[in-house]
Amino acid sequence: MLLIECPYCGVRPELEFVYGGQAHVARPHDPAACSDEQWAEFLYWRENAKGVHAERWRHTHGCGRFFNALRDTTRDQFLATYRVGERPPAASSREREPQP
Amino acid sequence: MVDLSSARQQQVLAPTPLLKQLPPAARLVLRGRSQVLAAAADALGLPRSETPCRAVRSDVRAALWLGPDERLLLGSADAAAEMHGLLQRALAGMAHSLVDIGHGQVGFEVSGARAALALNTGCPLDLDPASFPPDMCTRTVFAKAQILLWRTGATTFRLETARSFAPYVTQILALAGRES
Ligand SMILES: [Zn+2]
Numbered sequence: 001m002l003l004i005e006c007p008y009c010g011v012r013p014e015l016e017f018v019y020g021g022q023a024h025v026a027r028p029h030d031p032a033a034c035s036d037e038q039w040a041e042f043l044y045w046r047e048n049a050k051g052v053h054a055e056r057w058r059h060t061h062g063c064g065r066f067f068n069a070l071r072d073t074t075r076d077q078f079l080a081t082y083r084v085g086e087r088p089p090a091a092s093s094r095e096r097e098p099q100p
Numbered sequence: 101m102v103d104l105s106s107a108r109q110q111q112v113l114a115p116t117p118l119l120k121q122l123p124p125a126a127r128l129v130l131r132g133r134s135q136v137l138a139a140a141a142d143a144l145g146l147p148r149s150e151t152p153c154r155a156v157r158s159d160v161r162a163a164l165w166l167g168p169d170e171r172l173l174l175g176s177a178d179a180a181a182e183m184h185g186l187l188q189r190a191l192a193g194m195a196h197s198l199v200d201i202g203h204g205q206v207g208f209e210v211s212g213a214r215a216a217l218a219l220n221t222g223c224p225l226d227l228d229p230a231s232f233p234p235d236m237c238t239r240t241v242f243a244k245a246q247i248l249l250w251r252t253g254a255t256t257f258r259l260e261t262a263r264s265f266a267p268y269v270t271q272i273l274a275l276a277g278r279e280s
Contacts, residue, residue: 065167
């Protein structure tokens with residue numbers, strides 16, 4: 001079973017979590033000033049990363065909190081998890097070898 | 101508040117050495133910042149605690165950590181109004197949310213040397229005392245149902261689940277008890 005580390009509760013089975021889409025998508029400060037293209041980009045355009053992807057997860061069947069994760073989409077490996085409002089961990093911690 | 105649910109406080113199952121239904125209880129979910137949680141603990145005579153996944157208790161009440169800003173407050177069923185009053189006075193003027201879920205879920209005690217084994221038939225957490233020690237509590241899953249699991253003693257767990265999930269959870273647990 002895939003284990004995910006909740007920044008609040010610790011390591012838990014994937015069953016307890018739901019995926020919440022790409023992380024760090026900032027809402028425009030003044031939506032009325034956006035062009036249709038800019039607004040559509042905020043609403044709909046997402047990365048389709050092959051490799052490290054920053055994404056939101058929610059510990060639904062646990063503490064209920066949203067948090068962010070760096071996940072390698074080619075290996076479905078979680079490289080780091082961190083709380084909302086924190087910056088993604090530095091690149092060095094992204095280079096971890098796959099766990100056996 | 102009139103307890104309209106008392107008429108349907110049916111016994112979900114007959115008690116066994118592994119599993120027994122707990123009597124109705126007062127259950128309040130409190131959400132707020134640290135100062136709210138601290139004030140609530142003081143008002144209810146409970147120790148202040150911010151430790152994740154840990155419960156604190158007194159003789160008659162308990163506060164279970166559900167999330168960084170969320171606690172489940174437990175007491176005896178007849179103390180719900182008293183707890184509500186104490187909290188409303190202590191938290192007046194502070195932003196918080198206080199919800200009575202006393203009728204929404206039911207509690208069970210799962211106990212005995214094989215309690216953890218039986219729970220692990222549906223719950224994927226490591227229930228070894230080293231990683232799930234007494235006083236640890238958490239929301240998690242049991243088969244397809246969300247449950248709240250609280251280790252109240254070395255071989256005793258309190259399990260809470262939504263009233264509508266109770267037959268599902270207890271039937272699987274009873275089956276596990278027969279097999280384990
Ligand atoms: Zn969590």
